[in-house]
Amino acid sequence: MAKNKLQLPPLKNKKPVWASLGFMGLGQLLFQQQYVKGAFYTLIELLVLINSHHFIKAITGLITLGDPQPDLPIRQRPNSIFMMVEGIIFLILLALFILLYISNVRDAIKTQRNYERTGHYPGTRAFMSSLADTSFAVVGLSPAMLMILFFVVLPLVFSAMLAFTNYSSPHHIPPANTVDWVGVENFQTLAGRSLWAGAFGRTALWTVLWATLATTTCYVGGLLIALALINKNIRFPNFFRVVYILPYAVPAMLSLMVWRNLLNGQFGPINRMLMEWGWISQPIHWLSDFTLARTSMVVVNLWLGFPYFMMLITGVMTSVPKDLYEASQIDGANPRVQFFKITMPLVLYQTMPLFIMSFSYNLNNFGAVYFLTGGGPTDLATTQSGAGATDILMSWMYKLTLDLRQYNIAAVLSILVFLVIAPFAIYNFSRTKAFKEGEL
Amino acid sequence: MKKLFSILLALALMLGVTVGLAAEPVTLLVWEADGVEGDFIKKAAELFTEQNPHITFNFEGVSHTDAVQKLELDGPTGLGADLYAAPHDKLGQIVVGQLAIPLSDTGKTVLDEQFMPAAQAGVTYDGVSYGYPTAIETYALFYNKDLIPEAPKTWDEVVEFAKAYNDVASNKFAMVWEVSAPYYNYIFISAYGADLFGPEGTDQSKHDINSDAAIKGLTYFQSLREAMLPVRAEDLTYNFCSGAFSDTKTAAMYITGPWSIDGVVKAGINLGIAPIPMLPGTEQPPASFSGIRAMFVSSFSEHPEEAKAFAEFLLTPEMQKLRSDMTSTISPNVNVTSENPYFAGIMEQAGYAKPMPSIPAMDGYWSSMGPAFNNIWNGNDVKTELDAAAQVVEAIGK
Numbered sequence: 001m002a003k004n005k006l007q008l009p010p011l012k013n014k015k016p017v018w019a020s021l022g023f024m025g026l027g028q029l030l031f032q033q034q035y036v037k038g039a040f041y042t043l044i045e046l047l048v049l050i051n052s053h054h055f056i057k058a059i060t061g062l063i064t065l066g067d068p069q070p071d072l073p074i075r076q077r078p079n080s081i082f083m084m085v086e087g088i089i090f091l092i093l094l095a096l097f098i099l100l101y102i103s104n105v106r107d108a109i110k111t112q113r114n115y116e117r118t119g120h121y122p123g124t125r126a127f128m129s130s131l132a133d134t135s136f137a138v139v140g141l142s143p144a145m146l147m148i149l150f151f152v153v154l155p156l157v158f159s160a161m162l163a164f165t166n167y168s169s170p171h172h173i174p175p176a177n178t179v180d181w182v183g184v185e186n187f188q189t190l191a192g193r194s195l196w197a198g199a200f201g202r203t204a205l206w207t208v209l210w211a212t213l214a215t216t217t218c219y220v221g222g223l224l225i226a227l228a229l230i231n232k233n234i235r236f237p238n239f240f241r242v243v244y245i246l247p248y249a250v251p252a253m254l255s256l257m258v259w260r261n262l263l264n265g266q267f268g269p270i271n272r273m274l275m276e277w278g279w280i281s282q283p284i285h286w287l288s289d290f291t292l293a294r295t296s297m298v299v300v301n302l303w304l305g306f307p308y309f310m311m312l313i314t315g316v317m318t319s320v321p322k323d324l325y326e327a328s329q330i331d332g333a334n335p336r337v338q339f340f341k342i343t344m345p346l347v348l349y350q351t352m353p354l355f356i357m358s359f360s361y362n363l364n365n366f367g368a369v370y371f372l373t374g375g376g377p378t379d380l381a382t383t384q385s386g387a388g389a390t391d392i393l394m395s396w397m398y399k400l401t402l403d404l405r406q407y408n409i410a411a412v413l414s415i416l417v418f419l420v421i422a423p424f425a426i427y428n429f430s431r432t433k434a435f436k437e438g439e440l
Numbered sequence: 441m442k443k444l445f446s447i448l449l450a451l452a453l454m455l456g457v458t459v460g461l462a463a464e465p466v467t468l469l470v471w472e473a474d475g476v477e478g479d480f481i482k483k484a485a486e487l488f489t490e491q492n493p494h495i496t497f498n499f500e501g502v503s504h505t506d507a508v509q510k511l512e513l514d515g516p517t518g519l520g521a522d523l524y525a526a527p528h529d530k531l532g533q534i535v536v537g538q539l540a541i542p543l544s545d546t547g548k549t550v551l552d553e554q555f556m557p558a559a560q561a562g563v564t565y566d567g568v569s570y571g572y573p574t575a576i577e578t579y580a581l582f583y584n585k586d587l588i589p590e591a592p593k594t595w596d597e598v599v600e601f602a603k604a605y606n607d608v609a610s611n612k613f614a615m616v617w618e619v620s621a622p623y624y625n626y627i628f629i630s631a632y633g634a635d636l637f638g639p640e641g642t643d644q645s646k647h648d649i650n651s652d653a654a655i656k657g658l659t660y661f662q663s664l665r666e667a668m669l670p671v672r673a674e675d676l677t678y679n680f681c682s683g684a685f686s687d688t689k690t691a692a693m694y695i696t697g698p699w700s701i702d703g704v705v706k707a708g709i710n711l712g713i714a715p716i717p718m719l720p721g722t723e724q725p726p727a728s729f730s731g732i733r734a735m736f737v738s739s740f741s742e743h744p745e746e747a748k749a750f751a752e753f754l755l756t757p758e759m760q761k762l763r764s765d766m767t768s769t770i771s772p773n774v775n776v777t778s779e780n781p782y783f784a785g786i787m788e789q790a791g792y793a794k795p796m797p798s799i800p801a802m803d804g805y806w807s808s809m810g811p812a813f814n815n816i817w818n819g820n821d822v823k824t825e826l827d828a829a830a831q832v833v834e835a836i837g838k
Contacts, residue, residue, distance in 0.1 A: 079516050169533075170800030170837050175516050176538045266675040267611055267684070275609075288674035288818070376674050378620075380820060382811035383828040402509075403807040404836075 011112050020108035024101055027108040033121045034111060036128070041104045048097055055090050062087020065165070066178045080179035081167070088157055092149055160418075162411035163187070169405035186412045199385035199396075200413075204420070206294070207392040211362040217302045219355055222309025223347070227339075229310075230317055241314070248307035256371035259300045263287050288377045290389045297390055301368050305358075309351075316350045317343060353429070360425050363417070369395040393417050466495050466746045471510070471524035474501035476767040481525075483762065488753050495746050504733060505530075511539050515740035522741040523751060528562035528571060528732040529796035532642075536800060540570045540736040541744050547572065547752045554755070559772030562732030562795040571734030572751040574760070575769040578730040579624055579697040580789040581714045582685065582704065587692035588614075591714030595664070598693065598717055602668035605692060613669055616681040617695035619661075620673045620814035622806055623729055624695050628657040630794065631719040631726035636805070641797030647833045649805070650826035657726075658822045660719055665817055673817040685709070701782050702768050713785030715792065730793035732772060801836040808832035 016027030025041025028034035066078030263286035375388035485497035563571030602614035632653035638646040685694035686707035715725040760771040808829040
């Protein structure tokens with residue numbers, strides 16, 4: 001700031017700036033002959049002022065979340081959850097307004113400075129052309145920004161805020177009862193109930209392990225099959241491609257439920273078959289043993305998920321220029337070296353973002369748990385907390401919200417999941433070459 | 441002149457009012473489960489519209505177990521149903537959330553005069569009746585008369601029968617049931633006198649979940665695995681229990697409810713239904729959970745009077761009979777008799793049944809006792825598991 005002051009002389013006439021600071025657009029309108037711009041700013045300020053009672057009501061609502069009014073009929077009672085959403089919407093609008101206000105003051109300063117240097121104000125036409133010119137990015141992106149604000153930021157903020165309320169069954173479910181802010185109490189509850197803390201640790205660990213295993217196995221599996229099928233010695237590669245894509249073509253929910261029956265320890269066809277063949281004498285507890293159930297989950301997920309990476313990697317490999325291989329062959333590279341030095345780097349380079357996407361997806365892969373094992377097998381910690389051996393945080397949250405209707409605790413978990421995933425995803429994304437070089 | 445004018449005005453007003461009443465079309469949204477229940481409600485709506493042409497209906501397939509939670513979210517936004525079906529054990533949630541309008545006096549009179557006491561109790565909370573019962577159900581012992589001609593009276597007899605009958609290698613078991621379902625296995629809690637949430641089912645502190653009686657019952661439950669059904673709890677899923685009884689016909693007995701009758705009979709089973717066997721040292725079949733299914737009028741409804749009229753229409757013996765026939769369920773209206781030969785056994789068990797408690801603490805029962813039954817069956821310590829479950833139940837609402 002100090003440096004700026006040295007370079008630029010102070011404004012001789014500060015009136016327009018003060019006017020714009022007092023009322024948006026006033027400086028532009030009264031002193032600077034910026035009629036279109038000034039009218040726009042003024043109109044916005046007028047709109048906000050006219051609706052100020054809405055702003056005040058919504059934001060007060062967000063702070064108080066409504067007082068319990070048990071005497072009113074249910075339809076007329078304050079609904080804390082609606083008040084919360086409304087409050088957030090108006091907070092966003094307020095933030096937009098403040099940003100606009102700042103831009104208005106800066107514009108007044110800029111225009112004034114320009115005037116003092118050149119002696120005239122830009123006309124309406126010049127403003128319009130500058131709008132199309134320099135502000136194009138802002139104007140062009142604003143619809144998308146608004147969409148993001150209301151469809152991404154709003155729900156995120158809302159669910160994060162729930163973690164600091166007591167929105168839970170049975171005494172704090174709107175509209176009959178109100179919800180109140182409770183600070184960090186839910187976090188303390190989660191940490192304090194040692195039973196839950198244990199279940200949380202186990203579930204969080206398994207979530208990360210599961211996502212890593214599920215993604216890597218599918219990726220490596222897809223890579224191996226793609227490699228095999230691109231080999232010239234394989235006959236009818238397209239036939240095999242069609243066969244291998246089939247698991248991906250059937251709805252995952254259905255195939256998971258079929259797998260659940262296939263893997264049933266006592267009645268499942270897989271154990272029956274193995275016993276008929278005399279390979280085993282006792283049933284294998286595919287879904288009722290802790291480690292085995294987890295393994296089954298990863299294996300079934302591999303069956304479900306490898307076709308995606310197979311197709312993806314096949315596509316990438318066919319686009320690798322053939323002359324690279326020819327050149328390397330002339331230089332004496334064997335197929336092994338060719339694979340590790342040419343194929344792998346190129347494939348990894350192009351598929352890494354999708355690999356990471358798949359990892360984040362698996363962290364929240366609710367279906368794989370819910371339809372295959374339902375979270376089981378169980379132990380004492382499950383009785384206490386609901387979280388079974390194969391439950392990931394997402395499916396545990398689902399149980400908490402649906403069975404116990406502890407929306408507040410579920411929100412705490414979702415914040416924790418976010419804290420785990422977000423830095424990881426950002427770190428990975430920002431380090432991925434495809435993303436780095438995608439920058440302009 | 442003035443007089444004439446006022447008479448004319450009065451006439452015009454009256455005409456306006458009556459025309460308005462008769463012509464104002466009302467559309468009611470009804471939530472009921474898809475399938476036979478939904479078919480019945482559509483049929484009943486048709487008949488009702490014939491009598492009251494200004495009331496028409498929209499139908500949305502919502503499972504009766506989901507309806508209450510859906511209404512909590514959809515009601516305030518105006519998307520909720522005017523009438524919805526729900527099991528009576530959601531009544532606590534309905535009352536606390538004020539999601540239903542109580543019965544009018546006419547409806548209440550019909551309920552008191554024509555309905556079974558269990559059904560009345562099931563839809564009544566603190567003396568106020570909220571629901572219009574459409575069906576009563578409880579589970580019982582289903583047996584395949586071709587495999588076991590006489591239903592065993594006691595679990596000892598079941599175990600005895602199993603010794604001769606079971607063939608683990610070929611999946612032949614005397615009896616199957618979902619051993620980790622808190623719904624069915626309540627019989628082992630109640631058998632020796634543990635009374636979940638007190639006699640009224642409303643006292644959270646008297647949950648009795650880790651009482652001596654419950655521990656005794658569950659210890660016996662645990663011993664059954666060794667004695668007659670050496671299969672892990674995770675593997676005794678609904679699919680395989682019903683499959684073993686109806687499809688492969690390997691299981692001779694199966695604990696399930698009236699909703700299974702249709703499928704079982706269609707599968708060609710020579711079906712008999714009897715009360716649940718008695719546990720050793722007890723004098724009568726253990727209490728099972730009975731469920732009363734009822735229609736509720738949403739408190740968010742824009743047309744509560746029309747909705748109530750339709751709900752009362754559902755209580756008439758004609759509609760109750762139609763529903764009983766269409767859905768193969770038992771009508772709680774005492775004036776309705778069913779020709780269904782299988783209902784006798786279920787009715788007998790219903791005599792020992794306890795309406796599922798409907799207080800919010802039941803959420804804790806459902807969520808903790810599922811894993812607890814599962815673990816106990818698989819061999820965990822009974823007392824430890826029940827203590828843990830009791831802790832969860834006690835924590836609800838605290």
